[in-house]
Amino acid sequence: MSRQEIRLSGFGGQGIMTAAHILGKAAALFDQRNVTLTKSYGPESRGGASSALVIMADEDIDYPLLTKLDLLVTMSQEAYTKYIGELSSGGLLIIDRDLVQLDQPRDDIEVRSIPSTRIAADELGRKIVANIVMLGFLAANTDAISKDGLKESVLKSIPKGTEKLNISAFETGYGYGSQ
């Protein structure tokens, strides 16, 4: 499988960076692919938009930044507005449906949506795992990453004692995506 570029985006506090790291780690260490993760730093890393780009490839990754965005995951309106234009034709857009209004409709892309924050808050009781829910949903919607690798990566990346919560978040997201 050749180069794939995935952007995860949202706002500060949603765990976008963590999710990106888990994703990158899954691909690099479990799927054994070449992976480059870069983060967008604002003038300062406080509040506002948060975004990371995960590039996965079987060959070496020379150019480490965006060349052609295949998949955009976004969990905020601001990020959606900022990045939707980057998504290439035929690309996939994944959104948190409660947080993003598709006010720039495109018919050359596919869209999947999930109320990940609501699920995290209402079903799982912890809003902060919305990012993991989203990762599960992502796994269900792309071949770019193996479900097992991603799950493994989630487990290896979270604080001790939160395994159950996170795995159930992941599976909930995955289940939602496989419906």
Next chain:
Amino acid sequence: MSRQEIRLSGFGGQGIMTAAHILGKAAALFDQRNVTLTKSYGPESRGGASSALVIMADEDIDYPLLTKLDLLVTMSQEAYTKYIGELSSGGLLIIDRDLVQLDQPRDDIEVRSIPSTRIAADELGRKIVANIVMLGFLAANTDAISKDGLKESVLKSIPKGTEKLNISAFETGYGYGSQ
């Protein structure tokens, strides 16, 4: 008159630098010659040897350091030892005879001596004008500098209120040299 090089030397506190400055100023401003004065700085400017080189010429002075020493004035044994080797053949050596023992006799140079410190202390009552006595003596012993210019320069370079003392020091030295 072509390039002349004069070194004044002694130890810290004898006013060697002041004397050199007066000499340089006399040649530059009163005799209207080109003059370059450089000082030797030790690792630190406290105690020890003190020395300055005055170069006077009618043409431009390109190389500002020693090329051929014409005249060495020295008021300490240490400085004598250090610089006597520099004096060119046919050069003139002027010493304070109480402070310098000529333990490296040379027959290719001329020597004039004066007990300038003793004169300053005993005849003039102020040891610190030994340097001015020496300047007077210097004026009497060389054509490199005009007596009037040097005297003028002394007057322009000393603290107010000490004119009489300094002029008499100068004249005493000059007189001693003209005997």
Next chain:
Amino acid sequence: MANNGILQGSFFMDGDTACAEGALAAGCRFFGGYPITPATEIAERMVLRLPQVDGTYIQMEDEIASMNAVLGASWGGARAMTATSGPGFSLMMENLGLGIMTETPCVVVNVQRGGPSTGMPTLVGQGDMMQARWGSHGDYEIIALAPSSPQELFDLTIRAFNLAEKYRTPVLVMTDETVGHMSERVIIPPPEEIEHYPRRKPDVPPSADYLPYKSEPNSVPPMACAGDGYRVHVTGLTHNEKGYPDTVNLDVQQQMLERLINKIQHNKDDIIELHEDQVEGADIVVVAYGISARTAARPIRLAREMGLKVGLLKLVTVWPFAEERIRELAPKIKAFVVPEINMGQIVLEVERCAAGQTETILVPHAGGGLHKTKDVLATIKKFA
């Protein structure tokens, strides 16, 4: 983690973290620093990890203090490092000079950001490359390495420590925000596979025979540290072989300075590491370093696909400069193309060494981002 506290295996980590882990693997046991974007993560990793290997972290009051603490720690016997970015690097310049003059092994990492001045703190730049060579007053030679990925940042940090010991001198790791903040797979080999150049201690017992600044041509004298019993004297003044100040003797100055310079200049073969890719037979040689060597790979690939003969000469060691190799290549090619995230720094050296034998073309970038593939490609095409 191996039981000595050093990581081992495959990791997904950012460049800054890899740098810290490289330092630890190289035996670094002292870090003195002051936070600055985008180098802070190195310090943050070190403060967590050093206690696990019996090392010491101290956050100093500024970068001047950091640089001095590193020199002190090195004389205390520790492998020591600091990490900073442009503004802090500028502040270190005086005492980097002290490190060079006193021949103190240590590593200084500069995670370059956009400049000048406070500039673009969170974005990439390569604007401190000439400063690395010339930023401190007076004459000296320096070793500077430029990694292109977290793995290389890990590897070159280790190499930096070894070069520092071998040549008794501060070594610079000139990385940048992109490499520092980018995460990739980093493989940490088992300890026995990690090169370790130990500090060379005197081979004579404490006595007058030990000359800490002994002046054999190109030589690097062994180093007795404080507490070793040699009662060394170390000064930033011009000094003789004993290390005693002698600030009015021109011969002492010349001997000292020549050795300081020659120990690096005359060992360039050992110090300079170049990665060459299809350089032989190329019409165009792209000369690049750090992240720019990596972004250049793409336009080079595209150019080759168009049938152009393009080679890549990657300067892993930027200083001392690969003068001989450039001179050798110049008459054989049509142009050197030099993409840098600055307005032209290393390109000046390339141009000098090309000596009019070929064109030398800069592809500048004012900073804050990487070169666009098309910009480098266009230049290659123009001169091929």
Next chain:
Amino acid sequence: MANNGILQGSFFMDGDTACAEGALAAGCRFFGGYPITPATEIAERMVLRLPQVDGTYIQMEDEIASMNAVLGASWGGARAMTATSGPGFSLMMENLGLGIMTETPCVVVNVQRGGPSTGMPTLVGQGDMMQARWGSHGDYEIIALAPSSPQELFDLTIRAFNLAEKYRTPVLVMTDETVGHMSERVIIPPPEEIEHYPRRKPDVPPSADYLPYKSEPNSVPPMACAGDGYRVHVTGLTHNEKGYPDTVNLDVQQQMLERLINKIQHNKDDIIELHEDQVEGADIVVVAYGISARTAARPIRLAREMGLKVGLLKLVTVWPFAEERIRELAPKIKAFVVPEINMGQIVLEVERCAAGQTETILVPHAGGGLHKTKDVLATIKKFA
């Protein structure tokens, strides 16, 4: 002394004193410094003299503070200066960059001594010439002048102030211990003969129309100072035309940086001052600056007496470098001979611009003294 407190007439004074008097004659009314050999005499003169012309002297706690105080004073409306030597110059590097970035006119004098590090504090060196160009992090251009005598130090200090105002930038006077400590005749012309380039104030009233960092190509925007009513905002961050930080916009960075560079690069004709002596038709051109240009005069004279065709190209302005002139001369001559009191700095630029069209030969000196006539002469003879 003229009744405005400025000296007039012929004086016998050392270079440091001449520098201070030049500053005063140029309208300098603020000096912030920290003592260091061999620049201290400038401060000592300023503290005596400034009160006589209603100016302010302050001895700061270090050179970092000195540099910043100078920048602040300039924004307060004063012509401001500091003077230092190698170690202090290194400490100023970060905030010299702030001055460049914020386009703050001021003058920094470096009375060079033997380096690196504390080196030879009381003896001459020319080892900070590349640092003058590259010592601060990030990209920039700088103006640096190099005097060869107390008279020139006086004259060039005045010129430095005028260039600083004209190009809104710090200007360096790169002198050395020999010139600083040597006494010669210095002629101070009457005030009306002294060039005075006044600070260019905005020609619009306080309003949004005034853009303190307006980006017209190669332009130098006028400067409103604090208290002028324009309520300027000044930052070392990458900034737009208003002076507001914009640290993520690459276009802003590029525009800003290009203007900073071009305002100097594109005005080289105005800035660069060269003194040429028998350069046309020469076989050998000696390229030198500062005290070395002066010591070179003697071997050149001797060589000419031997019938050799030797010219002297004296770089009064060292930075920006006289690239075009070197390129022009290279194909016409047998060699450039470059005596420097360092191990090879400006010679690298000469070599680069010679582009292989002729030989470029360094006559190095480790510092602490001047070149011996015979060393320079031997090199000239060898290549003539």
Next chain:
Amino acid sequence: MKLWRKPLDQDRVMIPHGEVHIIIERCKGCELCVTYCPCDVLEMSRIFNAKGYSLPQVDGSKDCVICGLCEMICPEFAIYIEEVSHG
């Protein structure tokens, strides 16, 4: 999530002694004004601005006494009071 829509009608706020003005784009929903209003005049709404911060509003049953505290405490220069003559 609710996004704010349009300004209130002028006449709807003639009742209190002080009129509360909000600059929507600036507010970061920190709740300082709400917390420290001595008369509990303010409350957090369920309305968000474009950056996703929820905004304060006035509890119609309370009267603003123009103590100025909300204005002084707001870190964003996002709220201020204007006195109105009794309608």
Next chain:
Amino acid sequence: MKLWRKPLDQDRVMIPHGEVHIIIERCKGCELCVTYCPCDVLEMSRIFNAKGYSLPQVDGSKDCVICGLCEMICPEFAIYIEEVSHG
């Protein structure tokens, strides 16, 4: 000016309780030892060293009580006392 010449004979200093030793090259003639010797044992001589500093000597009429002060106060490590058994 007098330059120092040769060491004293050993036997000439057997009288005092403490023997005064001088390192001639180091002394800078500061007179601290002379000034602070509590027993006025020391005095400045008219003898100068090579650098032109005049040197201290012992007033033969006084006895050094080995208080150690001169040794402690000398800035040049140029003077010290050795105890001698009564001769």
Next chain:
Amino acid sequence: MNEELSNVLISKEHPMDDYLREDRLPHIWCSGCGLGTILTSFVSALQKSGLDRDKVAVVSGIGCTGRAAGYLYLDGFHTTHGRAIPFATGLKLGNPELKVVVISGDGDLVAIGGNHFIHAARRNMDITVICVNNFNYGMTSGQMGPTTPTGARTSTSPYGNHEPPFSVPYLAAASGATYVARWTSLHIRRLEDSILEALNKKGFSVVEIISPCPTYYGKKNKMGSALQQMKYYHENSVIRHGSDPAESGIDLGGEIVVGCFINKDKPTFLDSQKRSV
């Protein structure tokens, strides 16, 4: 989406905008950060001071607090990290007509900038310094610094800070400052008064303001929301005007002594310089 804010007027401008570069708002500070409130207090004090706004210049270093100079519609200088005070010194001496105010962070002023702080205090330089102490380096993501209380966690004191902190008022006092006060960002009225006093003081005046950094320091030390952190500081402070600055150290969880500690008259740098020549 159909709801609207109740009983408020929607506006675009704020009465203080005249003092602000409103084209740069909203500012970059985090929601709930104490800095915004402090800026309000400053503007308010400035309004009351009667100072000619064209003759007031603000100088900042680098840091979150350091952005203050960039939001005020005054002559503003955003210098380098730690160097606000020497820049301000030059500015004041370059144009003594100016009222020069330094607004900067604890790290800027007493970590890297500590030397300038004590020397300007010693000289009794004619400037006002507002030091916002949030117990960490906010701008670089919350590292420990010289004001971090012993035991506190930050990104570079993951095991709890083992260094003792400075007391800013004590340091200022020992160095010679003529006016030294401390408040928290929630003491809005008293803070405003204190800033006003400082602005009107001749010589080196210092107001330290304890301020929450909810994003880093608050989070790492589990202080709850921004609001809770701000409240905590306020509630744990005790006003002790005139108390000995030596007694003003801040322990983790301990009381925070606030008030005006020093307010004395002595010749300023400019006064004594004038007198000396």
Next chain:
Amino acid sequence: MNEELSNVLISKEHPMDDYLREDRLPHIWCSGCGLGTILTSFVSALQKSGLDRDKVAVVSGIGCTGRAAGYLYLDGFHTTHGRAIPFATGLKLGNPELKVVVISGDGDLVAIGGNHFIHAARRNMDITVICVNNFNYGMTSGQMGPTTPTGARTSTSPYGNHEPPFSVPYLAAASGATYVARWTSLHIRRLEDSILEALNKKGFSVVEIISPCPTYYGKKNKMGSALQQMKYYHENSVIRHGSDPAESGIDLGGEIVVGCFINKDKPTFLDSQKRSV
């Protein structure tokens, strides 16, 4: 030339030579400078301390005092101007077995090096600092500095210094030092005792020594000979152990309070670091 010294033995070696790099003597200090005597006191204290000489390192900055490290036959580091303390900090942390002593001048330690001084004191870094205060910058020919008394003349205060000086003990105390004393160079016995105490103290200990610089400061201020200047300081000093460091300022011509002002125990940097992890 025919005379010889009376009743003295001519020697080539001194009992303290073992502690000195005697191949570098005579030192560069001026005749009558207080520095030599201070070095003697230091050697004497060191001899009594029982410290293993191979484990004692001396660090100096640049200045006349800064040459001290170069005359002691110990591991010696002559660093850059102002940076002795951070270098010493690294040295101590690089090898905690060492006893690290900083000997440097007032300018070095509290002008350019002031920040390092207060931060090391704050951290209670395990080093001893001997600060020789000669009220000016001797090495660069006698400029004013932050310890120069108001009114004193120096080469950069030709009209009389118009700045107030720091009190080194007060600054040390306010920053957190555990041992703070001041003596003059003529208090040879007490000074030796005090240095000994400082050497044996855990944590940051400071001994300030008022010392004549006859060549510059003494001359400019018409204090007579070196001897007279030294005597003057000694005679104008009053011993007040335990007195408030805030009361230790030095006025031109006024009394010089000496004694041990602070001697307390608190965890050192290394202790508390060890404890924290």
